[in-house]
Amino acid sequence: MVFSSHIFLFYFLPLALLLYFAVPNRGKHAMLTLTSYLFYGWANPLFVVLMLISTLIDYLCGLVISGQLGKGSSGPPGTLEKGGPRTSRQKAAVVLSICSNLALLGFFKYFNFATESYDAVVAALGLPGLDLDLAFRVTLPLGISFYTFQSMSYSIDLYRGDARAIRNFVDFACYVSMFPQLVAGPIIRFQEIADQLTFRTHTFEKFARGVAFLCMGLAKKILLANTCGKVADVVFGAAGASTLDAWYGIVAYAFQIYYDFSAYSDMAIGLGLMLGFVFPKNFDSPYRSQSITEFWRRWHISLSTWLRDYLYIPLGGNRKGARRTYVNLALVMILGGLWHGAAWTFLIWGAIHGVMLALERLGGKTSLYSGWPKPLRIALTFAIVCLAWVFFRADDIPHALRYLSALFGLSQVPDGARMAGAIIYQPYYLAGFSLAGLLAWFGRPTWDFTRRITPAKAALMLGLFVLSVVLLTTQSFNPFIYFIF
Amino acid sequence: METLSREDIAKREIGNTDISSRLARAMTLGFLFLIGAVPVAQMALELSSEQGRVHSLTIFKAIPEAADAFLTAQGGPYRKTLQANARLLQRIRDYESEMDSTSLLTRTLLGRCQLLLSRYLGQGNEKAYLGRRDWLFFRPDVDHVMGPPFLDAARLRRRSLTGNEFTPSPQPDPRQAIIDFHRQLRARGITLVVVPTPTKVSLHPDLFSPRFTIESPPVENESTATLLHDLEAAGVRVFDPSAVLREAIAFNGMPQYLKTDTHWTPSAMEHTAARLADSLRAWVGFSQAGRTYIRTPVRVTQTGDIAVMMKLPAGQTLFPPESVSIMQVSEERSGAPWRAVNTAEILLLGDSFSNIYSLGTMGWGQSGGFAEQLSYYLQQPVYAIVQNDAGAHATRQALAARLTRGDDVLAGKRVVIWQFASRELSLGDWKIIPLP
Numbered sequence: 001m002v003f004s005s006h007i008f009l010f011y012f013l014p015l016a017l018l019l020y021f022a023v024p025n026r027g028k029h030a031m032l033t034l035t036s037y038l039f040y041g042w043a044n045p046l047f048v049v050l051m052l053i054s055t056l057i058d059y060l061c062g063l064v065i066s067g068q069l070g071k072g073s074s075g076p077p078g079t080l081e082k083g084g085p086r087t088s089r090q091k092a093a094v095v096l097s098i099c100s101n102l103a104l105l106g107f108f109k110y111f112n113f114a115t116e117s118y119d120a121v122v123a124a125l126g127l128p129g130l131d132l133d134l135a136f137r138v139t140l141p142l143g144i145s146f147y148t149f150q151s152m153s154y155s156i157d158l159y160r161g162d163a164r165a166i167r168n169f170v171d172f173a174c175y176v177s178m179f180p181q182l183v184a185g186p187i188i189r190f191q192e193i194a195d196q197l198t199f200r201t202h203t204f205e206k207f208a209r210g211v212a213f214l215c216m217g218l219a220k221k222i223l224l225a226n227t228c229g230k231v232a233d234v235v236f237g238a239a240g241a242s243t244l245d246a247w248y249g250i251v252a253y254a255f256q257i258y259y260d261f262s263a264y265s266d267m268a269i270g271l272g273l274m275l276g277f278v279f280p281k282n283f284d285s286p287y288r289s290q291s292i293t294e295f296w297r298r299w300h301i302s303l304s305t306w307l308r309d310y311l312y313i314p315l316g317g318n319r320k321g322a323r324r325t326y327v328n329l330a331l332v333m334i335l336g337g338l339w340h341g342a343a344w345t346f347l348i349w350g351a352i353h354g355v356m357l358a359l360e361r362l363g364g365k366t367s368l369y370s371g372w373p374k375p376l377r378i379a380l381t382f383a384i385v386c387l388a389w390v391f392f393r394a395d396d397i398p399h400a401l402r403y404l405s406a407l408f409g410l411s412q413v414p415d416g417a418r419m420a421g422a423i424i425y426q427p428y429y430l431a432g433f434s435l436a437g438l439l440a441w442f443g444r445p446t447w448d449f450t451r452r453i454t455p456a457k458a459a460l461m462l463g464l465f466v467l468s469v470v471l472l473t474t475q476s477f478n479p480f481i482y483f484i485f
Numbered sequence: 486m487e488t489l490s491r492e493d494i495a496k497r498e499i500g501n502t503d504i505s506s507r508l509a510r511a512m513t514l515g516f517l518f519l520i521g522a523v524p525v526a527q528m529a530l531e532l533s534s535e536q537g538r539v540h541s542l543t544i545f546k547a548i549p550e551a552a553d554a555f556l557t558a559q560g561g562p563y564r565k566t567l568q569a570n571a572r573l574l575q576r577i578r579d580y581e582s583e584m585d586s587t588s589l590l591t592r593t594l595l596g597r598c599q600l601l602l603s604r605y606l607g608q609g610n611e612k613a614y615l616g617r618r619d620w621l622f623f624r625p626d627v628d629h630v631m632g633p634p635f636l637d638a639a640r641l642r643r644r645s646l647t648g649n650e651f652t653p654s655p656q657p658d659p660r661q662a663i664i665d666f667h668r669q670l671r672a673r674g675i676t677l678v679v680v681p682t683p684t685k686v687s688l689h690p691d692l693f694s695p696r697f698t699i700e701s702p703p704v705e706n707e708s709t710a711t712l713l714h715d716l717e718a719a720g721v722r723v724f725d726p727s728a729v730l731r732e733a734i735a736f737n738g739m740p741q742y743l744k745t746d747t748h749w750t751p752s753a754m755e756h757t758a759a760r761l762a763d764s765l766r767a768w769v770g771f772s773q774a775g776r777t778y779i780r781t782p783v784r785v786t787q788t789g790d791i792a793v794m795m796k797l798p799a800g801q802t803l804f805p806p807e808s809v810s811i812m813q814v815s816e817e818r819s820g821a822p823w824r825a826v827n828t829a830e831i832l833l834l835g836d837s838f839s840n841i842y843s844l845g846t847m848g849w850g851q852s853g854g855f856a857e858q859l860s861y862y863l864q865q866p867v868y869a870i871v872q873n874d875a876g877a878h879a880t881r882q883a884l885a886a887r888l889t890r891g892d893d894v895l896a897g898k899r900v901v902i903w904q905f906a907s908r909e910l911s912l913g914d915w916k917i918i919p920l921p
Contacts, residue, residue, distance in 0.1 A: 006588055007581055010523040011541060017517070042577060045551075046570045116646075192492040204509035209502045211516040238631045239707055280491035305491070396639055415704045416630045419686065422694035423614065428606040452503035458512050465519065473595040474602065476585065476611055 001042040002480065003267045004221050004472060012039065013271075016179070020275060021202075029174040029197070032275065039179040040142065047141040050104070051177060057100045058151040059172045064093035065158045066165035082161035090159065097155035101148040108140055113342030143183035145339055147176055149306055154190040156310055163191045171197050180271035184264050184480055186282040186302035193277065200276040210273030212450040212461050217266030219464035220446075221480070222471050224439070225259035227432030228252040231424045236393055236403070238417040245420055246406035248433075250386045252424075253393050255436040257481055258287065261300070264480045266446050281447055287385070287440045290377040291367035292356040295385060303339070307332050318361075325361060330354035340392070345400055349391040356384060378441075527589050540587055547576040596798035603795065604803055612794040616686075616693040621791040621804065623747045626684035627693070629706055629908040636660070636708035655914035659877065660715050662915035663903075666881060667721045669920050670901055676769055678722045680761065680904040681709075682749070682838045685742040687907070688730050692740070699738060703727045706911060724764055724902075726757045745789030745804045747906075748841045751811045751853065758858035761902070765831075769900045771865055773830050778823065778861045780812040785842075785850040811842045811853035814861050822852040826866035828897055833859065833869040834884065835904040836876035843871070855904065868894065876905030877913025888921045895920075 001008050016035040023031045041048040063069040066080065067090070080086070119129030154175070157163035166172040175197060181188055235241050235249025265282040272279045286298035296304045312332045318325040330351065337350020360367055369380050387404070394400035405411040423429070443449075449457075504512075524541065531539045551573040558568035585591055602608040609615045614622045633640055641657045648654030656662065667677040683703060690697035690704045697704070705727070716723050730741045730753055741753035749757070785808070792804035814823040833839060833856045841847055843854020856869040870887070872879040880903070887894045895901075905913075 005581075006590065007584055010520055010590070011584070014517070014521045014524060044570070045573050045577075046566070112646075192490065195492075204506060204513050205502050205504055208504055208509040208512040211512050214516075234631075237628065237633075239633050278492070278495050280495040301491075395643065398639060399633075414707050415690075416632070416706060418696045419627065419631045419690060419694045419704070421696055422616065426607055428602075428608055451501060453508065453512070455508055458508055458515075462512070462515060462519070465516075469590070470594050470598050473588075473591045474599050474610060 001039055003264065003271075004218060004468075004480070006472065009218075009469065017274065029168075030170050032179075033170055033174045033177055036174070036177040036179040036182060040177060040182055043142045043183075044139070050141055050144075051147060052173075054101065054104055054148065054151060055173050055176045056169075058097050058155055058176070059166070059169055061093040061097035061155050062158050062165045062172070063167070065090050065097075065155060068165050068167055079164050080158065080161040084161065086159065094155050094159040098152055101152045105144055105148045108144055110338075110342045117344075146185050146187055147182060149187050149303075149339075150189070151176055153187070153306065153310065157189065157191050163194055166194075166197065178272075178275075178277075180268040180275070180277070181279060184261070184268070185300075186265055186268060186279055187306050188279060188302070189306065192280055196277055200278075202276045206273050206276065208453065208458075209450060210270040212453060212458075213266045213270030213273060213446060215270075215461040215465040215468075216446045216450065217263040217268075217270060218468045220259045220263035220266065222468040222475075223464075224432060224436045225256050225263055226475065227429060228259065228436050229256040231429050231433060232256050232393065234420050234423050236399075238420045240402070240411055240413045240417040241406040241420065242413050242418075243407065243409040245424065246403060248424060250390055250393075250403070250407065251437075252433055254287070254382070254386050254389055255433065255440065257389065257392070258283070258440065259436060260481045262446075283445070285440070285445050287382050288378060289381050289385075290374065291360055291365075291370070291381055292353060292384060293360045293365050293367075295381060296353070296357070303336065307336050311335065322362075326358035329357045329361060333357060344397055345391045345394055348397070348400070349388050352384075352388040352391070523588075523590055530589055540583060544577075544580050547573055547580070550576055595796055596801075599795055600797050600801055600803065603797070610795055613791045614693070617695065618692065619744070619804065620689070620692045621745045621789065621795070622686050622693055623684070623791055623794075623908075625908045625912055626747065626906075627686050629911040630684060630687050630704055632706065632911060634708035634711075635706055635911040636711050656916050657914075659910050659913070659915045660712060660719075662877070662881075662917055663716060663721060664719045665917050666903070667719065670895075671720075673895060673898075675895060675898050676722060676900045678724055678761075678765070678768070678900060678902045679716065680724045680726065680757075680902060681712075681907040681910065682836075682904060683725075683727045683730065683907050685747065688727065688734065688741055699734070703731055706907075708910070709907070712910065722768060724761050726760075729757050729760045743789055743807055743809070745792040745807065746787075746841075747790055748838055748849075751809050751842055754838070754842065754855055755812060755858050758855055759862045762859060762862035765863065765900060765902075769830075771830055771863070771899065773865065776860075776864065776866055777817040778814050778857075778864060779817045780814050780861055782810050783813050783850055783853070785809055785811055785848075787848040809849070811850045812858070812861075813850065813852045814857035815852065823857045823860060825856065825869045827868050827894065829866035829868045830897060830899040831859070831863070831865060831867045832894065832898045832901045833867055833871070833904065834880035834901060835869060835871045836880070836906055836909075837873040838906060839869065839871045839904050840873055847873075859902075868898075870894070875909075875913065877909040878916040878918065881918045882916070885918050885920050 001012060003009075012035075016032075016039075019031050019035060020028055037048050037051075040051060060069065066078075080090075115130050122129045154163070154172075158165055166175070175188075175190065175193060178188075229252075232249050232253035235245055236253070238245075241249060262283040269279045269282075280302065282300060282302050284298040284301065286295055289295040289298055312328055315328045315331065316324055317328060320328075331354070333354030334347055334350040337346040337348070337353070340346045340349070363370070367377060367381065369377055372380070387407075390403050390407070391397075391400045394403055402411060406413075450461075453461075528539050528541065531537070551569045554572035555565045555569035558565040560568075599610060603615055607615050609621070609624070612624050614624055614627055616622050629635070635641075636658070644657035645654050663677075663679055670677045683705075686693050687703050687705055690701050691699050713723055713725065730749075733739070733741055733753065733756055739752070740750065742749050786806050788806045789804065795804065797803065815821060816823065835855055837847070839855040841849050841854065843851055843857060845851040854871075856867045856871070859865075860867045870880050870883050872883060884894060909915075
């Protein structure tokens with residue numbers, strides 16, 4: 001079920017809100033969990049079982065780590081001493097939690113990739129491959145990249161002494177499955193929400209702010225992301241492109257992925273607010289970055305901080321010398337790339353960012369062009385990000401290389417591909433593209449724009465909601481890009 | 486310096502929303518009204534209708550249906566679970582699709598909104614592009630011509646891996662299917678003639694993009710030449726209408742396709758049939774005594790299928806119906822309208838390009854289609870198996886089914902003409918179908 005769909009906006013959401021507010025406080029988490037499981041099962045009912053098993057394992061591991069398993073107590077469990085000793089049971093429990101989550105992720109996400117890569121390698125050597133039957137192709141469960149990372153953060157935070165275990169299974173299941181952020185984030189770390197699971201307020205101000213976020217998010221998706229996405233799809237789907245078309249296409253894709261993903265995050269934050277939860281910011285005008293280092297402080301913040309805290313720092317971070325720091329940065333970004341998708345193109349995308357981060361670290365965490373005027377620093381950073389996006393968007397490495405050739409005028413344009421101009425230069429797409437660019441660099445982010453809500457702003461936001469719904473009727477299927485991760 | 490957690494920062498930012506409590510309540514209630522009014526109005530409408538059935542509640546039937554699927558499925562618990570899950574998933578998808586299509590909101594807004602987008606912003610929809618001078622183009626046709634080479638190895642491999650446990654993967658390589666079919670027919674002493682019908686945008690790129698002119702040659706997918714070469718190397722006869730139709734454009738400048746429909750004009754079809762008949766006479770010797778067919782012009786007016794796909798309000802004038810003259814074929818002796826003759830030496834397997842002007846339900850007249858015109862130009866009877874859509878496999882599948890039932894459609898045939906839309910080369914499932 002997609003947020004930007006008729007059935008979600010006009011059937012699931014009103015029902016979920018009605019049920020949530022109809023039950024007394026102590027039943028709210030159970031109701032939210034039920035509706036979240038319904039939301040998740042809508043994509044594929046069988047995957048609900050998978051999420052339930054994962055939740056159960058992490059819940060039990062959490063109790064073992066915190067020493068609460070089998071203990072009945074009315075008071076909240078305490079936190080473990082930070083840096084203190086841990087028993088072998090506790091160690092085993094955190095390892096089990098991490099391994100089970102990584103095993104799930106590894107199998108469902110990377111099995112097909114591994115077998116195809118193996119077949120490609122052996123075929124190149126003239127050897128017979130596995131050539132598995134279609135029956136062995138694994139379907140990727142929706143949101144698995146998100147909820148496994150989320151669950152792992154719980155176990156690791158408990159083990160580190162950064163959080164307190166949840167004794168109530170329903171509360172924990174609610175944390176893992178909560179529908180606003182289940183399928184495409186933000187990745188909510190347990191410590192970011194632990195207190196709110198115990199106590200949170202439900203006020204008209206919060207709900208109205210949530211409405212504001214939801215309206216802005218939906219408008220971003222329908223009016224900006226989809227418009228730019230059409231341009232990107234046409235150019236990337238063509239047999240070739242002129243230099244102008246290629247740059248137009250990749251910048252359109254940069255806008256598409258930004259507005260698509262930040263729209264989802266806005267809607268998730270808005271829905272969370274309606275339910276009384278406050279989720280952290282996930283995007284902070286990333287295309288205004290003046291370096292790649294800064295870009296990763298502004299883009300998909302929940303993922304970059306997760307990777308920093310659970311991968312980069314445990315690997316040693318910057319504490320083991322310069323060379324190791326660069327290796328750690330590159331490794332974390334490569335794994336971050338692979339997290340996005342099981343394909344060599346995502347790995348290369350991650351590697352590009354990793355190399356850039358390492359080079360900037362070499363220069364003291366500033367860009368290689370830090371001495372240039374600010375607009376140029378922003379433009380160059382954006383250009384580097386766009387060149388990396390080519391690998392993110394392309395079907396495979398040859399496609400990415402062909403696209404890069406087109407960007408630099410090094411390829412021929414077949415006659416068929418010349419038709420793309422008839423679509424992408426229509427005023428409708430040029431207007432949407434221009435508006436997307438203006439807002440990306442000069443507009444106020446949703447967090448800032450909705451901080452003060454006047455009657456005029458409220459009317460604007462509800463008006464944007466209505467306009468988005470009207471346009472939605474002309475679009476039959478509106479998935480978010482990050483649903484595929 | 487105090488370091489705030491991301492949660493603390495978020496709470497501070499959210500907690501400082503500057504909004505009056507009155508406005509907050511108004512916004513909350515306004516939003517709830519907006520999202521609540523739609524389903525309530527929908528249910529009220531459905532309850533007051535003749536059927537009195539609230540569609541949104543029908544989802545609850547999915548559970549007993551899934552349970553039934555589980556109980557009746559063959560195999561162990563795992564297989565039964567998969568079957569039940571597949572049934573449930575299908576039910577959910579059908580439900581969502583029906584909710585969208587029967588929605589009061591969609592029915593009220595879709596047509597009007599689409600009309601505004603098309604009239605003032607030149608926008609098509611997910612199935613149609615709006616070209617120049619209000620010409621409509623079917624999106625899959627444009628995607629085929631504009632898109633990557635359909636015989637590119639990486640692309641073929643990707644397409645072959647798009648299946649899952651619910652949907653089988655397509656067989657994406659047309660050469661395998663066509664050459665296999667050719668060999669099966671040759672073993673029966675039958676010649677196969679393949680007729681890949683070009684798309685509108687291929688022949689009229691100038692009506693789609695200002696980067697082309699009326700003098701521009703046909704624009705094809707890059708793999709088309711490779712396909713034709715490989716088929717001819719394997720001994721398959723190919724009749725490519727592109728050259729014929731291009732000649733007609735060069736001769737009189739007239740469009741060979743309907744303005745708001747995916748298909749060719751009656752004259753383009755007749756011209757193609759005439760030239761195909763010439764080629765068949767050179768390739769195949771017909772032993773049957775001919776029949777005498779005559780033609781009568783008939784005027785037909787209809788709204789193009791792409792205009793229909795735009796889902797515009799009834800009575801819209803942006804894409805008015807088109808009027809064409811078709812040549813209805815009849816038998817001179819009896820005066821009866823043309824009919825397929827199963828003892829004919831010619832079998833036509835065709836898609837909607839063959840059906841248009843023949844199948845009355847398409848709205849473009851009858852007895853004037855491709856099979857009929859072939860009969861007229863050859864003055865020979867023709868038998869036809871024609872199915873709209875899925876030209877890559879539908880008619881071969883139907884042929885195989887007939888043969889399996891003991892209906893030897895191939896008996897006495899000297900030639901099988903296989904006509905399909907060329908977009909199938911990029912999008913079709915080219916199943917290998919063994920003939921019994």
